[in-house]
Each structure stands twice: as C-alpha cells, then as structure tokens.
Amino acid sequence: MENLNEVEILIVEDNPLDAEMALRALKKNKLTNKVLVVGDGEEALDFVFARGKFDERSRQSRPKIILLDLKLPKIDGLDVLKEIKSHPETKVIPVIMLTSSKEESDLVKSYQLGVNSYIVKPVDFDKFVDAIREIGFYWLLLNQQKR
Amino acid sequence: MNRIVIRLGIFLLALIASPAILVEASSHMQEPDTIRTVLLGAEPDYPPYCLLDENGKPVGFAVDLFRAAAEAVHLNVKVKLGPWVSLKKDLAEGAIEALPIVGRTPEREVLYDFTIPYIQLHGAIFVRRDNQDIHSLADLKNKEILVMKGDVADEFVRRERISDRIYTTTTFDEAFTKLAAGEGDAVITQRIIGLKIMERLNLQTVVPLKAPLPEFRQEFCFAVQKGNEALLAQLNEGLSIVMANGTYKAIHQKWFGPAFQEHFTKADLLKVVLWIFVPLLVVLSLLWIVLLRKEVGKRTRHLNEEIIEHKKTWRVLQEQQSRLKESEEQIRLLLNSTAEGIYGTDTRGNCTFINQSALKALGYEDRSQVIGRNMHKLIHHTKTDGSYYETAACDIRRAFSSGTGIHNEDDVFWRADGSCFPTEFFSYPIHKNEEIVGLVVTFWDITERKRSERELLALKANLEIEVAQRTAELEEKVQKLDKSQRALLYMVEDLNQVSKEVNEERRKLELSNKELDAFTYSVSHDLRAPLRAINGYSDFLLEDYADKLDDEGKRFLRVIQNNASKMDRLITDMLNLSRISRAEMRMSKVDMGKVAKSIFQELASRKEQEQFVLEISAMPEIACDYSLIKQVWQNLIGNALKYSEKSGVKKIEIGSWEEGGEQVFFIRDYGAGFNPKYQDKLFGVFQRLHTEKEFKGTGVGLAIVQRIVSRHGGQVWAKSELQEGATFYFSLNGA
Incomplete structure (x- = not known):
C-alpha cells in the first residue's frame, strides 16, 4: 500500500474478519483495484481529506468507492458519511453502507445524508459475495466516467 | 140699602x-x-x-x-x-x-x-229713584246686586244666575243703607219687607220696581x-x-192691614146714611159702576196677563221639576248601581239617604228601615273587639271635626240580623254654603279581602317554615358537598401523586425502552459479526482446503454453517418480535381478502400454488395497521403451507364472520394439526409442538401473531386434532 494516491476502494471496517471477508468477496468478483482498509471513522476521514497520518496524500486523488461500516469506533459511520457528503470535493465519491442490522432508522438516516447504496451484511457468505458483485460492478465499472 | x-x-x-x-x-x-x-x-x-x-x-x-x-x-x-x-x-x-x-x-x-206654608210673598227689585236702566229682572245682568246672606233672595239670585256680581250683607238694613248711599245697583228681597225697612229707615231715594217677580215667589213656613x-x-x-x-x-x-178704628152710633149712622151717604152713595154707585166696569175690564186684562204669565211660570216650573226628577233619577240609579255601599247622614248622624248596595250589605229590605235612623247606633255601635262604641268617639263622625275625608279599613259594621262584617269606609263631609251639613259614607264589605289576607299570612308563615326547612336541608347538603369536595380534593391530590408516579414510571419505561433499543441494536450488530465470521471462514476452509478435507470434515463444516444460519434466523425473529411490540400503529382501512390472497401468492412456490386449493370468502374492510396485519397473514398462511406439506389434502380456507361487534377471521388447513393438550403453549415465544426435523421453525411466528392481534385489541385462538388439520382464529374490532 505504498502509493496512497492509487487507492480506488476504501473499506472502513473495525472488524478485521469482516474486512478480510470483504476483501475476499472483492477478489472473488475479480475486482482487483487498489484497496485500503481503515479501522475507524477518524482514519477514514483523515484519508478522505488527506490529513493526519494521510497528510502526504494528494487530495486530488479520490477513491472510486467507499464501503463504510455503520458502527465504528471514534467517529460513527453516519458522521463519517455526513462529513464526506457535506464537502463539495468529496460528496461525489459513492459511499456504500455496510451494516449488520436492518434497523429502519439507520437506513432512513443514511439515505437522508446522501448514501449511494446500502448493504446488509448477510451471515451467508455467498450472498455477501453476490451483493458485493452487484454494487462493485455498478459503482466501479459503470460509474467510472464520473472521475 | x-x-x-x-x-x-x-x-x-x-x-x-x-x-x-x-x-x-x-x-x-x-x-x-x-x-x-x-x-x-x-x-x-x-x-x-x-x-x-x-x-x-x-x-x-x-x-x-x-x-x-x-x-x-x-x-x-x-x-x-x-x-x-x-x-x-x-x-x-x-x-x-x-x-x-x-x-x-x-x-x-x-x-x-x-210645616204647611202660611204666607206667600212676592219678591221685588229695589233700585235708586234715579235709576234709568233697570226695569225688569233681565236688566240685572252684569249689575251689582245686594242681598242678605242666607236670605231666600240670596239663594234665588244664585240659583237663577241673575248676575255674576252678587254682594251679600249681614242684615237687610245694611243692604238698603248701602243702596241708598249709592253702593250697588239693586237690592232684591220680599217686597213687603223692603217697604217696611224703607219706611223705618226713612229712605226716600229707594223705590221698588213695579214689575212683578213671578220667578221669585216664596211660600213661607215654620221650619x-x-x-x-x-x-x-x-x-x-x-x-x-x-x-x-x-x-x-x-x-x-x-x-199688615190697617184696622177700622171708627165708632158709630146708630143715629149718626142713620143720619149720615140718609142725608149724606144715600145720595152720595147713589152718585158714587153710578160712578163706581162705571169705574168698576173700567176697572173690571182692566183687571180682566191684567188677570189674563197674569194667567198667561202664571202658565209660563208653571211650564218653567214643570220643566225644572222634570229636569230635577231626571237628575234625581240619574243620581238614584248611579247610587244604586254602584257596588259600594253609600249612605248619607245629617249633622246628627241620622240617615238621609242610602243606596241599594248599602241596604243589601247591612241586611235591610227597605230604605224606610234606615232613613232617619242614627247610623252609628244602627250599624256602628260595637267595636271589633266587642266593646261598646261611643257615639262621640265614632270614627265616621270624625269627618265633621276634621272637615276632610276619613279613611278606615279596619272596622266593623253590624247588620240587621245582629251579625257583623269587616269593612273599609270613607267618610266625607257634605259642604253647603261653606258649612258642613252632613256626611257621605262609602263602604265595602271586606270579609273576602280579610280572609285572603289571613290566608296570605298563613301561607307566608308556612312559606317561612318551608324556607327554613329547605335552608337547613340545603345547608346540610352544602356541608355534605363540602365534605365530598374535600374528599374529591384529596382524591385529586392522590391522583396527582399517582399521575406523577405514572409519569415517573413512564419516564423510566421510556428510558428502558431506549436501553432496549440500544440492546437490540447491539445484538443485531454485534451478535451477527461472529456468525458471519463462522459462516464465512467455514466457507473459506471449504474452498481453499477442499482437497485436504474428507467428506466427514466437509459435513462438519456444513453443520457449523447451518447452525450459524439458524442462529442468525433466531436473532432476526427475536428482533422482529421486539420491534412489533414497540412499533407505532398506523391505522387504515384494509381489504383482508386482498391481503390474504397476495400473501399466499408471495409465500407459495409455483408448485405449491398448483397443488393448493385456496378458498377465500368475502371479508369486510377493517381498520388496522397494514404492515402488522400483513405479518399476521404471513405467519398464518406460512404455517398452513408448511404443516400441509406432508398431508394428502392441500386446501386452505380463509373467511370471517361478525360476532358481538367484532370481526372474527379464520384460516383452516388440512395438515398436521396439533395436540390440543398443548394448546396453551401454542402462542408462547420459542414454543414448538413439532421437532425441527419434522417442520422447520424458530417458534416465534405465532408469538408475533398474538402480539399483533393483541395490540389491535383482539384475541387469537386455535382448534385442532393431531393429523386433522388446524383452524386459527383472530378477532379485530376495527370494523
């Protein structure tokens, strides 16, 4: 992960097992783009806005997609989403919510803040892979020209 | 001769x-x-x-x-x-x-x-000798006339309205002296009296008019x-x-007449008769006859005139009399037609007139029984209290001394038969020429009035007692009310206390609900992560190390995956159940037949849709929460499909009926049924009457059904025998 400017997919996930499964799902779908995993909301925002430990990164290079867990240490997933979607430079980055629960209030809030998609992480791994495939194709391949 | x-x-x-x-x-x-x-x-x-x-x-x-x-x-x-x-x-x-x-x-x-009249006198007008313009009664209009006060002439001139200017004197002498001295224009009185007075006073300047006064002719009597x-x-x-x-x-x-005072002797008389009187008498007789004739003629004329005059006077008198009679008749009618008793007395208190009402009230039949009687002694002799009533103290007679009307409404009059009645009376003095000549008494029998007064007083007394009683009752009630008001206040205080407590409880409940929400949230989020890992990593093992695992090893991994999935379902159902209990209800009219049919189509596989006979009878629209009721049908229809799996009869009947203001819905299948012995456990959470091997399930579905129906105020029950299918019922009252 030497060149942070090449990161195309940012995964924000505090559970390393979930993060690994997400990476595996991407791999199974042949989505071989550069992926960076960060463990909390603060790190995620530092990366997006090129600050903190990511201050050397060029702010011009933005990830093609952000997979954001809802429940995160330090800064919560919804706050991260809100921050990203309230800045004109970053709000164009597609953000996909990954969550364990189908809690309606989370869903409503996410869409109010401008989330692009919403995936409930299924227990069944195969179903997760299916979901990643659909989202990934859409946002990474079909939506590429937004760059 | x-x-x-x-x-x-x-x-x-x-x-x-x-x-x-x-x-x-x-x-x-x-x-x-x-x-x-x-x-x-x-x-x-x-x-x-x-x-x-x-x-x-x-x-x-x-x-x-x-x-x-x-x-x-x-x-x-x-x-x-x-x-x-x-x-x-x-x-x-x-x-x-x-x-x-x-x-x-x-x-x-x-x-x-x-008494009977003993002399008739004619009146005369006396004027000064130099008078020019007074020749008859008619000329007296606007002249000053002197009369003695109270004389017949006084009454005459006023009655006949001879003049507006009438002056009275105390004596006749005064009247004539004044006339002679140039005061006034004429004196009217009896001719004879006037002449005598003139003679006595030697008045040369006053003369009586020759014109007779036929209107002023007076009969004199003793009175x-x-x-x-x-x-x-x-x-x-x-x-x-x-x-x-x-x-x-x-x-x-x-x-009046000068008496013959001469005395004659018979001889003288004869001489005179023979020598002087006889020839003289003859001459005189002749002369006298002539004169007499003349005189007779004159007298006849005069008499005729007088007769005419008399007739005129007579007519006038008759007219006056008839007028008088008429007005007397009117007064009599008036007096007799009034309801009040009216009587008059002279100054001694003797009755001079009495009307019909008074006679009747006093119990007399005829006026003659009362006229002339002393009214105080007749009807007013005893006081209300029974004591003797002195004539001198008589209240009616007080009008004499006071000279004004007397009013009394608390007295009694006595009837002819000795009984008495309460009366109200007015007593007015009768004035005549500024003198009081009698009284007029007007009275009413006020027996009825007194009686109503007494009744009124009695009524008033009763009323006062009743008012006192009512007041007492009211006071008692007020006191009771006070007490109950205090009790009510205490109750309100208690209620406030209770409501405070309830609010506190509710606050606590809300707090614990929030805690529950947080718990649910963390359960759904945190419990699932390990399951995902178990499942996911089992998958990795199967994929990455398939060649190193034998079949038994692979089976173990699948068991692990299945159980992780089952655990996930349990968590999902449990969260669902908890959400149902807390979710806000949104009521709307729902077509139950339509909902049931679409749920069936959603749940049943193509194969099942071909196999099953679905009978849905007409069901009414009902007010309920659409998303919750949908879950009821999902669970009930899902169960019906699931438990009919191994049955030969694949039929589902859905319908409803009204009962006691509620709508009862049912769903009947011909599947496995259940043992009625365990009916009570049917709707408990995680309660299952079949093994996982027989029919899959978490034991939450019917618990969800029961919670939803009960949140709608309805009830759920079921009937079944083993292997004979089951019927589930639920009632809703939102018709």
Missing part, C-alpha cells in the same frame, strides 16, 4: 173683635200637666215678621203666629235672638228647635223639615230640625187651628 150697610158694619165689627175673643179664649184654655217649651230662633230686624217691640220683646207677624200656633197645641215658646245666618246654622245643628219664617226652597229641604217629626206635626196642627179659628186673620191684620 140700610140693612146692607148695617150688616156690613156688623161684619166689620165682628171681624175686628173676633181675634181678641179668640185670643182671650185660647189664653184661658186649660194647660196640660207638662208643658214642653220650644226654643224658637228669631231675628230682631225682619219687619214685619220678626222684630222687637219697644220693650225689647220679640214680636212680628211670624213670631206672633208661631206663638199662637204653639199655644194652640200647648207648647211654650222661648225665643233666642240672633242674626239670620247663625240662626239657620243653629237649627241645622239642633241648637234651636224651630224658626218662625223660612222660605221653602229645595236647598233648605235637605236641611230642615217644613224645624230635619227629622224632628213630632214637633213638625204639632206645629202643623197648631197652624191649622189658628187658621181655622181666625187667629191667623187677626194677627195678619195686626201687622
């Missing part, structure tokens, strides 16, 4: 002598044992009727005649002297008993009783106090006697 003269002389002599003889005779008549004395009022200056002789003794034609008449019926006469006005008053009040000469007029008939019938009868009798026996003539001649 001689015989005639002699007879004439004898007649004249007899005429002169007879009164003396009669007086002599009557004065010697035997006097009765008790001689009553009549108090007669007389004026000192009313010549020739009443005057004083040189000794100061009251004499005169009227006084002498009264004495004679009184003597004839054995009455002594005592004379009280006074001016005319005061004498009239005295008689009215009973201070004297009689007056010797009173003109009978309608005004006076009310006040006095009159007694009204109602003094005994005296009246005696005086009438006396008058009759003196008129019959010649005394009257004698007295009349004494005061």
Whole structure:
C-alpha cells in the first residue's frame, strides 16, 4: 500500500474478519483495484481529506468507492458519511453502507445524508459475495466516467 | 140699602173683635200637666215678621203666629235672638228647635223639615229713584246686586244666575243703607219687607220696581230640625187651628192691614146714611159702576196677563221639576248601581239617604228601615273587639271635626240580623254654603279581602317554615358537598401523586425502552459479526482446503454453517418480535381478502400454488395497521403451507364472520394439526409442538401473531386434532 494516491476502494471496517471477508468477496468478483482498509471513522476521514497520518496524500486523488461500516469506533459511520457528503470535493465519491442490522432508522438516516447504496451484511457468505458483485460492478465499472 | 150697610158694619165689627175673643179664649184654655217649651230662633230686624217691640220683646207677624200656633197645641215658646245666618246654622245643628219664617226652597229641604206654608210673598227689585236702566229682572245682568246672606233672595239670585256680581250683607238694613248711599245697583228681597225697612229707615231715594217677580215667589213656613217629626206635626196642627179659628186673620191684620178704628152710633149712622151717604152713595154707585166696569175690564186684562204669565211660570216650573226628577233619577240609579255601599247622614248622624248596595250589605229590605235612623247606633255601635262604641268617639263622625275625608279599613259594621262584617269606609263631609251639613259614607264589605289576607299570612308563615326547612336541608347538603369536595380534593391530590408516579414510571419505561433499543441494536450488530465470521471462514476452509478435507470434515463444516444460519434466523425473529411490540400503529382501512390472497401468492412456490386449493370468502374492510396485519397473514398462511406439506389434502380456507361487534377471521388447513393438550403453549415465544426435523421453525411466528392481534385489541385462538388439520382464529374490532 505504498502509493496512497492509487487507492480506488476504501473499506472502513473495525472488524478485521469482516474486512478480510470483504476483501475476499472483492477478489472473488475479480475486482482487483487498489484497496485500503481503515479501522475507524477518524482514519477514514483523515484519508478522505488527506490529513493526519494521510497528510502526504494528494487530495486530488479520490477513491472510486467507499464501503463504510455503520458502527465504528471514534467517529460513527453516519458522521463519517455526513462529513464526506457535506464537502463539495468529496460528496461525489459513492459511499456504500455496510451494516449488520436492518434497523429502519439507520437506513432512513443514511439515505437522508446522501448514501449511494446500502448493504446488509448477510451471515451467508455467498450472498455477501453476490451483493458485493452487484454494487462493485455498478459503482466501479459503470460509474467510472464520473472521475 | 140700610140693612146692607148695617150688616156690613156688623161684619166689620165682628171681624175686628173676633181675634181678641179668640185670643182671650185660647189664653184661658186649660194647660196640660207638662208643658214642653220650644226654643224658637228669631231675628230682631225682619219687619214685619220678626222684630222687637219697644220693650225689647220679640214680636212680628211670624213670631206672633208661631206663638199662637204653639199655644194652640200647648207648647211654650222661648225665643233666642240672633242674626239670620247663625240662626239657620243653629237649627241645622239642633241648637234651636224651630224658626218662625223660612222660605221653602229645595236647598233648605235637605236641611230642615217644613210645616204647611202660611204666607206667600212676592219678591221685588229695589233700585235708586234715579235709576234709568233697570226695569225688569233681565236688566240685572252684569249689575251689582245686594242681598242678605242666607236670605231666600240670596239663594234665588244664585240659583237663577241673575248676575255674576252678587254682594251679600249681614242684615237687610245694611243692604238698603248701602243702596241708598249709592253702593250697588239693586237690592232684591220680599217686597213687603223692603217697604217696611224703607219706611223705618226713612229712605226716600229707594223705590221698588213695579214689575212683578213671578220667578221669585216664596211660600213661607215654620221650619224645624230635619227629622224632628213630632214637633213638625204639632206645629202643623197648631197652624191649622189658628187658621181655622181666625187667629191667623187677626194677627195678619195686626201687622199688615190697617184696622177700622171708627165708632158709630146708630143715629149718626142713620143720619149720615140718609142725608149724606144715600145720595152720595147713589152718585158714587153710578160712578163706581162705571169705574168698576173700567176697572173690571182692566183687571180682566191684567188677570189674563197674569194667567198667561202664571202658565209660563208653571211650564218653567214643570220643566225644572222634570229636569230635577231626571237628575234625581240619574243620581238614584248611579247610587244604586254602584257596588259600594253609600249612605248619607245629617249633622246628627241620622240617615238621609242610602243606596241599594248599602241596604243589601247591612241586611235591610227597605230604605224606610234606615232613613232617619242614627247610623252609628244602627250599624256602628260595637267595636271589633266587642266593646261598646261611643257615639262621640265614632270614627265616621270624625269627618265633621276634621272637615276632610276619613279613611278606615279596619272596622266593623253590624247588620240587621245582629251579625257583623269587616269593612273599609270613607267618610266625607257634605259642604253647603261653606258649612258642613252632613256626611257621605262609602263602604265595602271586606270579609273576602280579610280572609285572603289571613290566608296570605298563613301561607307566608308556612312559606317561612318551608324556607327554613329547605335552608337547613340545603345547608346540610352544602356541608355534605363540602365534605365530598374535600374528599374529591384529596382524591385529586392522590391522583396527582399517582399521575406523577405514572409519569415517573413512564419516564423510566421510556428510558428502558431506549436501553432496549440500544440492546437490540447491539445484538443485531454485534451478535451477527461472529456468525458471519463462522459462516464465512467455514466457507473459506471449504474452498481453499477442499482437497485436504474428507467428506466427514466437509459435513462438519456444513453443520457449523447451518447452525450459524439458524442462529442468525433466531436473532432476526427475536428482533422482529421486539420491534412489533414497540412499533407505532398506523391505522387504515384494509381489504383482508386482498391481503390474504397476495400473501399466499408471495409465500407459495409455483408448485405449491398448483397443488393448493385456496378458498377465500368475502371479508369486510377493517381498520388496522397494514404492515402488522400483513405479518399476521404471513405467519398464518406460512404455517398452513408448511404443516400441509406432508398431508394428502392441500386446501386452505380463509373467511370471517361478525360476532358481538367484532370481526372474527379464520384460516383452516388440512395438515398436521396439533395436540390440543398443548394448546396453551401454542402462542408462547420459542414454543414448538413439532421437532425441527419434522417442520422447520424458530417458534416465534405465532408469538408475533398474538402480539399483533393483541395490540389491535383482539384475541387469537386455535382448534385442532393431531393429523386433522388446524383452524386459527383472530378477532379485530376495527370494523
């Protein structure tokens, strides 16, 4: 992960097992783009806005997609989403919510803040892979020209 | 001729002598044992009727005649002297008993009783000799007329409205003296009296008019106090006697006609007759006849005139009388038609008139029973309390002394039969010429009024008692109310306390609900992550190390994956159940038939849709939460499909009916059914009547059904036998 400017997919996930499964799902779908995993909301925002430990990164290079867990240490997933979607430079980055629960209030809030998609992480791994495939194709391949 | 003269002389002599003889005779008549004395009022200056002789003794034609008449019926006469006005008053009040000469007029008939008339006098107008413009009664209009106060002329000029300017004097002398001195234009009084006064006062400048006054012709009588019938009868009798026996003539001649005073001897008489009188008489007779003829003619004319005049007067009188009768009739009708009792008394309190209402109220049949009676003694003799009522203290008579009306509404009058009644009366004095001559009493029988007053008082007393009672009752009620109000206040305080506590509880509940929410959230999020890892990593193992695992190893991994999935379902159902309990209800009208059908189509696989017979009978729309009711049908239809899996009959019936204001829905299948023994456990959470191997499930579905129905205020129940299918019912009241 030497060149942070090449990161195309940012995964924000505090559970390393979930993060690994997400990476595996991407791999199974042949989505071989550069992926960076960060463990909390603060790190995620530092990366997006090129600050903190990511201050050397060029702010011009933005990830093609952000997979954001809802429940995160330090800064919560919804706050991260809100921050990203309230800045004109970053709000164009597609953000996909990954969550364990189908809690309606989370869903409503996410869409109010401008989330692009919403995936409930299924227990069944195969179903997760299916979901990643659909989202990934859409946002990474079909939506590429937004760059 | 001689015989005639002699007879004439004898007649004249007899005429002169007879009164003396009669007086002599009557004065010697035997006097009765008790001689009553009549108090007669007389004026000192009313010549020739009443005057004083040189000794100061009251004499005169009227006084002498009264004495004679009184003597004839054995009455002594005592004379009280006074001016005319005061004498009239005295008689009215009973201070004297009689007056010797009173003109009978309608005004006076009310006040006095009159004897038969004994003289008729004509009035005359006296003017100054130099008068030019007064020739008859008609000329007196607007002239100043002098009359003596209370004289017949006074009444006459006022009654006939001769003039507006009438001046009264106390005596006749004053009137004539004033006229002679140039005051006033005329004096009206009796001709004879006027002449006598002029003679006495030697008034040369005053003369009577020749024109007669037919309207002012007056009959004079003795007058007694009204109602003094005994005296009246005696005086009438006396008058009759003196008129019959010649005394009257004698007295009349004494005061009016000059008496023959000559004395003749028979010889002288003869001589005179023969030598002087006979030839003279012949001549005179002849002359006389001529004169007589002339005189007769003149007299006849005069008489005719007088007759005409008399007829005129008669007509006038008749007219007046009929008018008088008419107005009397009207007054009588008026008096008798009024409801009030009305009666009048004279100054002594004797009844002078009474109307029909009064007679009736007092219990008399005829006026004659009351007229002339003393009304105080007749109807007012006893007080309300039964004590004797002094005439002097009589409240009705108080009008005499006060001179104004008296009103009393708390008195009693006594009836003819001895009973009495409460009365209200007014007593008014009757004024005549500024004197009180009697009373008019108006009264009502107020028995009814008194009775209603008493009833009213009784009613008032009752009312007061009732008011007191009611007040007491009310006070009691108020007290009770006070108590209950206090109790209510305590209750309200308690309620406030309770509501505070409830609020506190609710706050706590809300808090714990939030905690529950947080718990649910973390359960759904955190419990799933390990499951995902278990499942996911088992998958990795199977994929990455498939060649190193034998079949048994692979089976173990699948068991692990299955259990992780089952655990996930359990968590999902549990979260669902908890959400159902907390979710807000949104009521709307829902078509149950439509919902049931679409759920069936959603849940049943294509194969099942071909296999199953679905019968949905008509169901009404019902008010409920659509998303929750959908879950009910999902669970019930899902169960029906699931438990019919191994059954030969694949049929689902859905329907409803109304019962006791609620709508009952049912769903019937012909599947596995259940043992009714465990019916109670059917709707418990995680309760299952079949093994996982027989039918899959978490045991949450029916618990969800029950919670939703119960949140709608309904009930859920089921009937079944093992292997005979099951029917589930639920009721809703939101029709």
